[in-house]
Structure formats: structure tokens, C-alpha cells
Amino acid sequence: MARPSVEPIRRRDLMNAAIAAIHQRGSLDVTMSEIAGFAGVSPALAHHYFGGKDQLIVASMRHLLTELRTNVIPALGAAETPRQRISAVINTSFAPEQFDEKTVSAWLTFYHYAQSSDNAARLLTVYFARLKSNLADALRQLVGPDDALMIAAGAAALIDGLYLRYGVRTGAPPHGHARALVERYIDDALAAADGTGAV
Amino acid sequence: MARPSVEPIRRRDLMNAAIAAIHQRGSLDVTMSEIAGFAGVSPALAHHYFGGKDQLIVASMRHLLTELRTNVIPALGAAETPRQRISAVINTSFAPEQFDEKTVSAWLTFYHYAQSSDNAARLLTVYFARLKSNLADALRQLVGPDDALMIAAGAAALIDGLYLRYGVRTGAPPHGHARALVERYIDDALAAADGTGAV
Amino acid sequence: MARPSVEPIRRRDLMNAAIAAIHQRGSLDVTMSEIAGFAGVSPALAHHYFGGKDQLIVASMRHLLTELRTNVIPALGAAETPRQRISAVINTSFAPEQFDEKTVSAWLTFYHYAQSSDNAARLLTVYFARLKSNLADALRQLVGPDDALMIAAGAAALIDGLYLRYGVRTGAPPHGHARALVERYIDDALAAADGTGAV
Amino acid sequence: MARPSVEPIRRRDLMNAAIAAIHQRGSLDVTMSEIAGFAGVSPALAHHYFGGKDQLIVASMRHLLTELRTNVIPALGAAETPRQRISAVINTSFAPEQFDEKTVSAWLTFYHYAQSSDNAARLLTVYFARLKSNLADALRQLVGPDDALMIAAGAAALIDGLYLRYGVRTGAPPHGHARALVERYIDDALAAADGTGAV
């Protein structure tokens, strides 16, 4: 009976610790020591498992992205109509475990971080593309391809903009509104596109 | 006849230098020395005029906000209909001098910075409120008050989301699209609200 | 019938690994991990067998010294005249297995290390004394005792100086020259001492 | 009356401090803090003036080399015969201010350091070449060119070997002997070469 390796556990703990530390610190200037402290280990161990700060940060981003994907895939599968698939994407973005304070402020830091880290920038590009294509795929079954792309781009930007508002510590409308806002955006855009003659 | 003080000039130069430095550096980790270097003065002088880094950063934010306001007011005045006023706000946000790479990446940094600086957070709150109220005031003349608020919130978030996309160094649609996207959002939302029975 | 212990094998492997690692690294800053890696074992094992880095390094020096002695003794025995005994010592110092890049750069590191490790310094003293006495013993049969000591000291220093030149990574004359240089030194010194009228 | 810049003074102080620190520490692992401490300034200042540890070390080497050259040139000029020029070179190498404990152990560290620093290696190559050519130039006026080169190489190696012996903290013959040893080497070698031809 081989002793189970603790490596995956430590890695996961450290990535969660990074997200927690980023949030608590108000994100700017998170220290490796702080992150390690959150995970209850020494800074040296974080280095040992990730090789450096940049890699830990990027791994944490990827961690978040993977979670997002893990959540969106079954939701898309369960949806029966194109319109429901769109809602599935929106719901996933605003699901409590994605749209909590901690995660949202981590995202903001990641956005910022992408300005100086190529790896982080690459990861964000992937995220952007995935969100947009998830939306566009469903939209193309409801409106023409040009409209689909434009509405998808708008919805994706709207989602990010709402994240931003909730990420910045400043009086923002209650959480519930965010989802409603995007749903309404979709409805209105579809209605308008329909009028032009769609489906 | 007092010799005109160079203080205001130095202050303005330093704020512009901060924005330029933030952009060039990819925003993360701007040094006081770098900023001072951009302005062609010593780091000690920047301290002398602003008292510290935080204050210089916040002053630069305020500088940007003031510019925004300076631009939006005459545009609002020139508009003749409520719908034109809305476009005036949108146009100002996406005007070349506001929506250039330099400014956009500075904004992203400020958003991030607001997580740890109360002064910066306060400033962002002001900006959010102003953008939203500018839009809501015009919208209230076209749709009911609830709809107006909601559409304003959506448009504001959409604008910020688009800034974000262009701020992050990652393949984003051409600049022109951004404005069109928001205009369309407004049109569709108005059409939908109208149908329900408006003004 | 006791199973033969692997301990001596591991120890020898680790000492050779230390020398190899020192050479490859350009000597400065050899890590215990690197040394262990060269021997194909974990750093913890190196500790287990040697008790610490200093002891491993010193043991490796002693290892080299033992090899030197193992080589010089039969060579001295085979020599028939005092002059041949001197050549035997010189030949041993410049024998291919002693005068290769790896060993030479290890020596340089050991010299350096002796500045901060008493054990290493002691070992070097032994080496110096042995080299010098090996030479002096033979010389005393050819010239007077004072001359013998002086020539021995000169030859020993010359050998070390040549090691140094080849140890430092910088354009040095071809290997063959080194031995010839020392032989000639001996010849010239003997001729001069003889002329003065010796033994 | 411009305030005289302290930069050259600080730089010189720091280089001397580096040499002193290297010696006191037994050379291995000199800390920037230690060096700065010797110079009576903060470690940050050493960084400010030299940019990093490597550069400070290399600058200190160059400092020593420059001193050596500064001393040898007038000595060479004052010499009247080729043989005196040779003695001038030897005397400079063993002059009290060059051949003191502090400088000698610094040299040993530099030799070691050259294994991992290209700049240091380059500097040593220059030193080697200069010492050898200073000797060879004079020797060529006394013996044939091949002999001159060989004797020069031998004398240079001998000088380095003697430095080594005195640099390593181990019972070595009194300082005075070193110079005598080299002078004798030259005399004997010249006599032998002469035998082939001169006197």
C-alpha cells in the first residue's frame, strides 16, 4: 500500500490559498509568504511545488478557469433549447461559487497581472474566446451569424463589466441584478434581431 | 508681479508621466523613479509635490476623470434630444483621446489599485455614479424610471467591460465595434421597453 | 554470511559525484542536490552517509589525495636513480587521470574552500608537505640540503601554479608543456647547484 | 563651487571593502551586507553604485589589476638592463602592498570566481597575458625567442603558485623566500640557456 502522495493536495491547497490571499489583501501585492501562510505551509514549500510566484499565480488562474468549465459543460448538456443554453452560460458565470467576492477580486487581479505576464495573458485569451464561442454557438441557432457574433461579444463584455463592478469595492447593485441584466440584454437583442427577420 | 509658479506645470507633467509610465510598463509595478524619469525630473521632486506614491496615483486618476468630465459636458450641451444625449455620453467614453491604449491600461491599473487604496476606491465610485446618472437622466425621458435605471446600469457595465477587453493585451475586436455595440444595446433596450409601453 | 554493505560503494559514488558536480558547475556553488543527483540518489542520503556538506567535500578531497598517493608510491619504487624519482613525482602530478579538467577545477575549489574550512586547510597542508618532501628526499641525494629544500619548494609551487593556470578557464598552453616546464626547471636548478659544487 | 561628487570615493571604498571582507571571511561566501558593512554604508548603496554583486567583485579585481600595473610601469622604466627589468616585474609582484595576506587571499577568491563569471575570467586572461609578456619581452633580449617564452611561462606559473601557497592558510615559508625563489629560477634558466650559447 503505497503512501498516497500529498503533492496534488498541496498544490490545490496553495492555489486556493492564493485566491484567498489575493482577495483578503485587496489583491495588490500578494506575498508568497502570505499565500503560504493561508495554506498553512512555509513559503519555501510553495516554491518547491510551483517553482516561483508567477507560476503559482498562473496555475491559480487556470484552476479557476477549469472550475468554470467544469460547471458550464453539464449545464450546457442539460439545456434543451438554444435559449436555455445561453441562460446556462450566464447562470454559470453568476453562480454563487463563481460570483463570490473572493473569486471576483481574484479575477480583477488576474486581469491586471496579464499585463505583465505572457502566460496569464494567454490564459485570459482562452477564457475570452471560450465564453464568446459558448454564447455565439447557441445564438447562431436563433439569429443570423453576424448578429450572433455581435450579441455574443456584447454579452461577454457585459458579463466582464459586471464582474468588474462587483470586484471593485464600491457600492454596486445587489448580486441578483447582474444575472437579470444579462438575460434582459439577450432578450432585447434577440427581439430586435427577430424583428429584422430571424431564426 | 510674482513670477508664475512652476508647481501646477510640474504636477500636471507628473500626472501625465504616471499615466504614460503605467501604460509602458504594462501597468504592474510602476516605480516612482520611472514616473519621475518620464517627466524628466528626480524621484525626490515627485515626492515633494505629491507627498507619496499613493497620492500621485490618485491624483492621476482624478486627472483622467476631470478630462472625461471636461469632454462630456459640452457634448451633452450640444445634444438636442435625450437619445442624442445618450450617444454623447457613449461617444465621449470611446473618443480617441479617452479610448487609447495608454488610458485604457491606466484604467485597468486604477481599478486594481482601488482594491487597496481607499482614495482610489472613492474616486471610482464617483466615476461609476456619474456615468450611470448621465445615462439614466437621459433615459428617464424615454422610458419609465425602473427601466431607465436598469438600462443605464447595463450600459455602464457594458462600457467598462469593453474597456477591460481592450485594456488586456489580447486579441480584441477593432475599436470601432465598441461604440456600435453600446449604441445597439441602447436601441434594443429602448425598443423592448417601448413595446411594453413607454414615456 | 553477511550481505555485503552498500555503504562503501555509496560513499565512493558520492565523492566522485561531488568532484564531477564541482567541475560541471564551474565549481562555485555546488549544491548537495546536484551532487546527489550526479550519484543518482536523494540529497537526504548524502547527508545520511556523510553527516553534512563540509564532511562530504573534505572526504572528496581526501579521496583525491589518496588516489595521488596510490599512484606516486609504485612510481617512486620503480625509479632507479634520484633524478628518476623526481621525474616520477612530476609524472604523477601531470598524469592524465590527475591532470584532467575535472580534477584540476576541483582542486581549485578545494584551495578556495580551505580558506573557510579547517579540515580542508589541514588536508592541503598534508598535501603540500608530502609533495615537497617527496621532491626534497630525492634532491638531497643530488645537491646540498639547503639547495634541495629550495628547489623542492620551487618545483612544488611551479606544479601548483601550472594547475592553477589550467584550472582557470582561460587560454593556457597545451597540457604537454606543463610537465616539460617542471622537468626543465629541475634540470636547470640542478645544473646551477652542481656548478656551485654540491654533495 | 560645485559640491564634489562622492561617487568615486564611495566606489573606491567599496572595492577596498570587498577585498577586506573577502580576506576576513576566509573568502568563501562574502555577503554584500558584509562588504557594505566594511565600507560603513548600507547594502543598498553598494547595489546602487555597482548594480549587483558580480559587478562589484569584478570591479574590485580590476582595481587590483590596475594597481599592479600602476606599480610595474615605473619600475620597468627605471630598470637599465633586461635582467633588471625582469627583477622589476618580480619585485612588483612581491612588493609588500601586493603580497600581503589580504590581497593574496582576494586573488584566490577571484581565481575561483572566474570559474563562474565570464567577466572575471576575461580579466584573469588579461592579467596572465600581461605578466607573461612583461617577462618575455625582457627575456627575448637575453636568450632565443623559444627559450624566452618558456622561461616566461615558467616564471609566471611559479609566481602564481607561490601566491597560492601564501593565500591558503597553511604553514608556508616566510615571505622573503618567495622572491628569492623566482630570482633563482630566472638565473638558473638563463645560465642553462646561456650554456647553449652565451657568456
Added chain:
DNA sequence: AATGAATGAGCCTTCATTCAT
């Protein structure tokens, strides 16, 4: 009005070493 000089505090990172298994 402006700056060169200087520093304290802190961060990332490395590494020898220990220990439970």
C-alpha cells in the same frame, strides 16, 4: 526649486538540513 545621496524594510528565492515513513 531641485536633486544626489543614502537607507530601512521587505520580497523572492535558494539551500542545507531534519524527520517520518
Added chain:
DNA sequence: AATGAATGAAGGCTCATTCAT
């Protein structure tokens, strides 16, 4: 016999900030 896991201690380096000039 051997190692993965973990850490404390320390080092190089950066940077905002202060101060005398």
C-alpha cells in the same frame, strides 16, 4: 536502506522615502 516532505535561515535585490545641500 532510502526518500519525499517540509522548513529555517539567509542572501541578493528593489523601492519608496528622507534629508542635506
